[in-house]
Amino acid sequence: MIKEAEKLNPWFTEDQTHHALSSWSKELTHEQLSKWTDSYHYVDSDKKSVGVVMAGNIPLVGLHDLISVLLSGHNIIIRPSSDDHVLIRMVAAILSSLDNGYSERIRWADGKLKDFHAIIATGSNNTSRYFEHYFSKVPNVIRKNRNGIAILTGEEGENELSALGKDIFQYFGLGCRNVSKIYIPEDYDIDKFFGGIYSFNKIIEHNKYANNFDYYRSVFLLNADKILENGFLLLKESGDLASPMASLHYERYQA
Structure with a gap:
């Protein structure tokens, strides 16, 4: 999978992808996840579908959004970046193999996003204007360029x-x-x-x-x-x- 990701996107060298995976392995421990989630108060509510438009600038850049939506108890509709769809699909497949429930909560939108209740979208300053207009009628988090x-x-x-x-x-x-x-x-x-x-x-x-x-x-x-x-x-x-x-x-x- 790592070689396939590099073939798709030459910026995703094995070293860079291994670094991303290593960094995530340190964050996804029981201790770290508990430290993160214990600061929030969760209430029972109807599951919503959150659309996530992922960036593709670095390996697995959309993984944080995927984990956040799932931990909040909601379903996710992923619009993967064409530059980083191999790795994020790999992680989703691993999650589903560990718990069949995830396979029902993770959906993919290779075209136009639809049937969502909220949006998280990451892009450039230019694309953010499109996102803000297109997703203005639902709760949204729109990310722009940062330096x-x-x-x-x-x-x-x-x-x-x-x-x-x-x-x-x-x-x-x-x-x-x-x-x-x-x-x-x-x-x-x-x-x-x-x-x-x-x-x-x-x-x-x-x-x-x-x-x-x-x-x-x-x-x-x-x-x-x-x-x-x-x-x-x-x-x-x-x-x-x-x-x-x-x-x-x-x-x-x-x-």
Whole structure:
């Protein structure tokens, strides 16, 4: 299944999918699930059908919504992303094999969603406008683009910079929690940052990532943008929070 998922979506490498599965395995323990669910008060009510439009930017990104709906006692109608339908169907099949009741509570919508009482939809800022209009008559949770930032003081050690590198490069930067911009002191030495993230240099061996690196490097140069690079990451000074694939925005601040 993991190889099939990578064949469908080359961003879902075995390493990235294993990381997602490993992360979920730590969260789906009895202790962690109890800690999560004990903070809510559950009441008996008629089961509703919750439609979930899932994203496909990182492996199993829709799993949290699947678990949330099932734990709340409701049924789920899944509109999977074309980029991540293999893994989420695999998990649903495993759940159904453990408890036949889940097979009756999980439905799939490969086309238009219908017969739902509420909606959870994840997409871009553009698609969110469509979601907000189309699903306006039912209770809904609509998610838009999100970006992560990091503020450096200049006092960070190698371990902290390496951890920052993970926040930048995990899932090739496609996650909504990936860092897309850093704020650095006016006199910060960029070479220190480049040195701290050098262990992630093999990311450039991924064909699609390398293509993006070459493409945006060409675009920046054609636009006469001032960039810094280390062979696998492009740094561009910009006030924007979101940065293109294989690049990172930075902005200097006065300490």
